[in-house]
Amino acid sequence: GMQVNGVSMIGQVPGVEVGDEFQYKAELNLIGLHLNMAGGIDYMGRGDKMLATSIVASQDSGYSDRFESDFLIYSGEGGNVLGNRKLFDNQKMVRGNLALANCIRVKSLVRVIRGLKRPDNKGKRYVYDGLYNVQEYGVENGPAGNAIFKFKLRRLPGQPSICWKHFF
Amino acid sequence: GMQVNGVSMIGQVPGVEVGDEFQYKAELNLIGLHLNMAGGIDYMGRGDKMLATSIVASQDSGYSDRFESDFLIYSGEGGNVLGNRKLFDNQKMVRGNLALANCIRVKSLVRVIRGLKRPDNKGKRYVYDGLYNVQEYGVENGPAGNAIFKFKLRRLPGQPSICWKHFF
DNA sequence: TAGACGTAGA
DNA sequence: TCTACGTCTA
Numbered sequence: 001g002m003q004v005n006g007v008s009m010i011g012q013v014p015g016v017e018v019g020d021e022f023q024y025k026a027e028l029n030l031i032g033l034h035l036n037m038a039g040g041i042d043y044m045g046r047g048d049k050m051l052a053t054s055i056v057a058s059q060d061s062g063y064s065d066r067f068e069s070d071f072l073i074y075s076g077e078g079g080n081v082l083g084n085r086k087l088f089d090n091q092k093m094v095r096g097n098l099a100l101a102n103c104i105r106v107k108s109l110v111r112v113i114r115g116l117k118r119p120d121n122k123g124k125r126y127v128y129d130g131l132y133n134v135q136e137y138g139v140e141n142g143p144a145g146n147a148i149f150k151f152k153l154r155r156l157p158g159q160p161s162i163c164w165k166h167f168f
Numbered sequence: 169g170m171q172v173n174g175v176s177m178i179g180q181v182p183g184v185e186v187g188d189e190f191q192y193k194a195e196l197n198l199i200g201l202h203l204n205m206a207g208g209i210d211y212m213g214r215g216d217k218m219l220a221t222s223i224v225a226s227q228d229s230g231y232s233d234r235f236e237s238d239f240l241i242y243s244g245e246g247g248n249v250l251g252n253r254k255l256f257d258n259q260k261m262v263r264g265n266l267a268l269a270n271c272i273r274v275k276s277l278v279r280v281i282r283g284l285k286r287p288d289n290k291g292k293r294y295v296y297d298g299l300y301n302v303q304e305y306g307v308e309n310g311p312a313g314n315a316i317f318k319f320k321l322r323r324l325p326g327q328p329s330i331c332w333k334h335f336f
Numbered sequence: 337t338a339g340a341c342g343t344a345g346a
Numbered sequence: 347t348c349t350a351c352g353t354c355t356a
Binding site for chain 3: 040061078096
């Protein structure tokens with residue numbers, strides 16, 4: 001049967017290369033690429049503070065992350081009242097958001113995974129996009145005037161590009 | 169990688185025997201024992217009405233299903249305001265509840281799966297308990313005076329017992 | 337105990 | 347789009 005629980009780590013995961021595709025969050029968890037089964041930001045303790053290890057980014061499915069040639073604008077987590085995704089509140093600098101922000105000073109690398117639609121439009125698939133540096137973050141206004149964090153991540157140079165076939 | 173999507177069917181699933189244990193809802197889905205990844209009641213269309221095919225019953229994890237020697241009292245689904253499990257409303261005779269109630273007249277068999285705690289207390293495991301007949305249902309009052317359906321299912325005689333080891 | 341970019345089917 | 351006895355980590 002299935003197994004779960006990969007190992008939490010920062011940086012490249014042995015055996016996983018840019019462009020590798022997975023079908024379920026549980027697979028990302030098993031292989032250790034992204035342990036957070038539901039959340040988009042995964043993180044771990046490093047010394048006395050939390051550091052983000054990986055994020056799942058999507059341009060569709062109601063999310064508005066933006067992929068450019070060599071950087072990524074990623075929306076923070078939280079701000080859903082009662083988990084509702086219809087009632088909004090200000091996002092807070094805690095948990096995943098804080099862990100992601102902590103990466104800026106320390107220059108800790110973050111794995112980026114793209115959440116893409118499946119061909120049949122049922123659920124998502126996940127493509128590993130490589131290592132990024134978190135450069136900065138700002139605050140934008142969401143649909144209800146609520147605060148949403150926007151993190152700017154820069155893709156580490158020298159990594160292979162994702163084959164365009166992945167996006168179809 | 170993992171695969172999903174078993175086939176919806178009523179009655180015994182080929183290859184699955186009483187006492188077989190599974191670790192995830194996704195496994196139940198894959199093997200076709202219970203396709204509903206989140207809901208406790210699985211059902212399908214049969215002619216012009218819905219019939220329940222399987223249910224997942226638990227005595228713990230906040231649920232109050234009761235297993236007796238040869239029958240089971242199973243609580244209906246729904247009644248959680250905003251999916252909150254803290255704010256309660258009356259359960260309605262729709263979806264899974266309706267499909268389960270429909271089984272009474274037609275005497276359609278329902279597979280019963282026991283949701284049990286794992287030894288490490290993380291998450292659940294699932295043990296197939298065999299086929300049951302839905303005999304009747306009533307309405308009880310929940311913690312907030314809200315209506316909760318209670319279905320009485322009788323275990324089909326002649327089926328082997330679940331090994332007691334499963335419960336430890 | 338609560339929070340989170342789950343997942344499938346109606 | 348919505349519901350549902352998910353599943354994990356902090």
